[in-house]
Amino acid sequence: MINIPATSSSLKIQRALGNDIRVVYSPLEAVNIAKKNPHKEIVFLGIGFETTAPTIALAIEKCYKGRIENFSVFSALKTMPEVIKMLINNKNVKIDGIICPGHVSTIIGEKSFSFISNKFHIPAVIAGFEDKDVKAAIYLLVDMIRENQFDIKNIYGSCVKYEGNKKAKELMQRVFQSSNSKWRGIGLIKSSGLKVSNKYSQYDAEMKFNIKMEDSPYLKGCICGDILRGEKTPVDCRFFGKECTPYNPIGVCMVSGEGACGIHYKYLNQG
Structure with missing residues (x-):
């Protein structure tokens, strides 16, 4: 994130100009910074998908219970099911099969991707990230396409359960709520993001600091x-x-x- 160019600058440039921008490896690390600096506002940039959302939710809940008031999250969290639906419904994209995101599946489970086969009649495979896992997924997809089957197969069973990680999902549901979200290069996709729920709104940086998001012009020619x-x-x-x-x-x-x-x-x- 620190290198990603924004409309007129980047976090890397702003840090070089003297602003206090730090790279942390856990949202709980940001909570500890807030505890050690009670007179300083700490804003954590919440990015990622369902894989990172639970630990960010945990950080918010920890602050709520511990009455840590100088911590907030600017949520740019995304969720996978709706963007997959958008791609499938795009008439310019012909999808014959889908390898579902393995790490996301460990959280939300196989069940969350069953719509791919049940509703759209497209075969899908949940696989790991090793080369042999991806090869196996491709083999299964080709086999299902050849046999005209529309199943979802989970070959990442050591980590992915049908219902997913129930505790992680419950934590996400307590702290976040679904929201419309803009995807860079794609645009707005309904119900594809996560924002801090009303109960924890004091930890929503966008509300806390009255941040107004503006549409930035996309570079002409970038595809x-x-x-x-x-x-x-x-x-x-x-x-x-x-x-x-x-x-x-x-x-x-x-x-x-x-x-x-x-x-x-x-x-x-x-x-």
Whole structure:
């Protein structure tokens, strides 16, 4: 996050200018900073998906119970089911099968992705992240497509249960509520985000500091949205490998090493 370019700056630049911006490895670490600095407001940038949401919820609940008032969360949390529905419903994207996100599945469970096969009649596989896991998932998808089957198969059973992690889900449901959310490069997707619930609103940085979000102009010519939807590939972008590199990322797909453009750039010239 610290390297991601915003409309006019980035967290990295702002830190270099002297602002107190820190990288922490847990929201509970941010809570400890708040406890040690009671006269300073600590804002935690809450990012990620259902995998990171429970620990952020735990931090908020810990502050609520401990009456720590100088901590808040600016939530940019996203959830996966609605964006998958959006992609499936996109007539420009033909999806024959889906490998469901493994880490998200450990939290929300296999059941949360059953709509893929039940409603849309598309085969899906929940798999781990090792190369053999991905290969097995692809094999199963191809096999189901060939046999005209529309099942969801869980081959990550060591971590993913049908109902998911009930305690983590209950914690998320207590602290957060569903919200409409903007996805960079894609736009607004209904019910695809998480915001702090009314009970814990004193820990919602957006409300606490009356932050008004403005639509930022998207760089003309950047096709990250098309790439994220699978409509185009990184090499279709006129910025790719030229103005836009991992060292000077323009679009969101190049910022992260897990982004489509970042991966493509890394392996493009390898055999």
